[in-house]
Amino acid sequence: MKWKDAVLSLKPYQPGKSIQEVQKQYGLESITKLASNENPSGCSETVKEVISSFNESYAIYPDGYATMLRQAVSSYLGVKETELIFGNGTDEIIQVISRSLLTSNWNTVMATPSFSQYRHNAVIEGAEIREVELVGGAHNLPRMLEEIDENTAVVWLCTPNNPTGVYITEAELISFLKEVPKDVLVVIDEAYFEYVDAADYPDSTKLIETYKNIIVLRTFSKIYGLASLRVGYGVANEEIIQKLEPARAPFNTNTLAQLAAMTAISDQEFIAECKLENRKGLQQYYRFCEEEGLSYYPSQGNFILIDFQADGDEVFQFLLERGFIVRSGQALGFPTSVRVTVGSAEQNKGIIEIMKEYLASKKS
Numbered sequence: 001m002k003w004k005d006a007v008l009s010l011k012p013y014q015p016g017k018s019i020q021e022v023q024k025q026y027g028l029e030s031i032t033k034l035a036s037n038e039n040p041s042g043c044s045e046t047v048k049e050v051i052s053s054f055n056e057s058y059a060i061y062p063d064g065y066a067t068m069l070r071q072a073v074s075s076y077l078g079v080k081e082t083e084l085i086f087g088n089g090t091d092e093i094i095q096v097i098s099r100s101l102l103t104s105n106w107n108t109v110m111a112t113p114s115f116s117q118y119r120h121n122a123v124i125e126g127a128e129i130r131e132v133e134l135v136g137g138a139h140n141l142p143r144m145l146e147e148i149d150e151n152t153a154v155v156w157l158c159t160p161n162n163p164t165g166v167y168i169t170e171a172e173l174i175s176f177l178k179e180v181p182k183d184v185l186v187v188i189d190e191a192y193f194e195y196v197d198a199a200d201y202p203d204s205t206k207l208i209e210t211y212k213n214i215i216v217l218r219t220f221s222k223i224y225g226l227a228s229l230r231v232g233y234g235v236a237n238e239e240i241i242q243k244l245e246p247a248r249a250p251f252n253t254n255t256l257a258q259l260a261a262m263t264a265i266s267d268q269e270f271i272a273e274c275k276l277e278n279r280k281g282l283q284q285y286y287r288f289c290e291e292e293g294l295s296y297y298p299s300q301g302n303f304i305l306i307d308f309q310a311d312g313d314e315v316f317q318f319l320l321e322r323g324f325i326v327r328s329g330q331a332l333g334f335p336t337s338v339r340v341t342v343g344s345a346e347q348n349k350g351i352i353e354i355m356k357e358y359l360a361s362k363k364s
């Protein structure tokens with residue numbers, strides 16, 4: 001068959017191991033998954049109530065325009081309804097952007113290591129990929145600017161960056177945007193926006209009128225605790241949204257997901273609590289790293305990348321066999337690290353104990 005060459009070179013996305021998989025393989029009673037940056041508190045109670053009383057017909061297609069969710073997000077963010085696009089997760093928006101702009105004629109600029117889907121979709125579209133190494137876990141924006149030329153179609157920024165947790169400050173972002181040619185789309189992926197508490201972190205959705213070549217991505221999968229329902233969105237100038245809409249599947253977000261997401265955004269008290277819990281959880285890891293002399297990046301997300309100065313797969317395996325699923329840095333471009341999602345206080349305490357056991361086993 002006449003497959004695209006690019007498709008033949010790719011492997012499917014390797015997700016973090018599932019709890020069921022590990023249970024079966026190791027016969028463990030209790031397993032904690034701290035691998036995919038999910039919210040340990042789940043979603044808000046009001047969302048659970050709405051889901052359990054859901055009573056609409058499964059035979060009817062969803063609202064393809066996500067009208068009610070659109071109204072809710074538009075009024076929450078203070079942007080126009082026409083400045084939003086919804087996706088089956090932010091992953092789908094990344095795909096829609098790539099389909100709409102990337103071809104083998106163009107190049108695309110991104111940081112590395114960063115979120116894998118920018119590269120993955122660019123490969124499928126056959127675009128030239130220009131990757132710029134992080135410095136100290138952060139985007140090297142001056143170097144990224146140098147990589148942009150007349151054939152650049154899309155630039156990807158991930159802030160806070162997955163997997164380092166390091167963010168781009170408002171001043172850095174604005175001086176970057178001022179230099180980027182106006183015909184280059186800058187994607188600002190803010191999947192962890194709601195977790196950030198750095199005072200100099202920008203609200204990029206406020207920049208879409210000034211910079212008409214940016215799109216800001218957010219998701220209901222992380223702090224909102226709705227990863228299984230798949231809802232993400234993009235915020236951009238109307239013209240960008242209009243150009244992207246045809247590449248989106250007609251009924252990409254489902255009825256239950258739309259309802260859950262619009263309810264979730266109305267419970268900001270829950271979000272504030274989760275953010276606070278996450279901050280406290282990060283402190284547990286910082287304390288552990290400092291006691292053990294391990295280096296890490298201070299994180300603005302709900303995860304932390306810890307350098308064990310050992311094979312990340314080995315650390316991963318040690319933790320797995322004792323009931324904790326994390327992400328090995330081997331798969332993330334940091335071969336001697338693991339990425340741990342911040343869990344509940346108790347879960348964090350539990351995994352830290354096992355990490356101490358690992359370190360002790362290395363010393364003896």
Ligand SMILES: *Cc1c(COP(=O)(O)O)cnc(C)c1O
Nearest residue numbers: 089090091115162191219221232
């Ligand atoms: C988790 C994540 C996403 C994907 O989110 P979905 O909405 O679940 O598709 C996008 N970008 C980054 C950086 C992420 O970490």
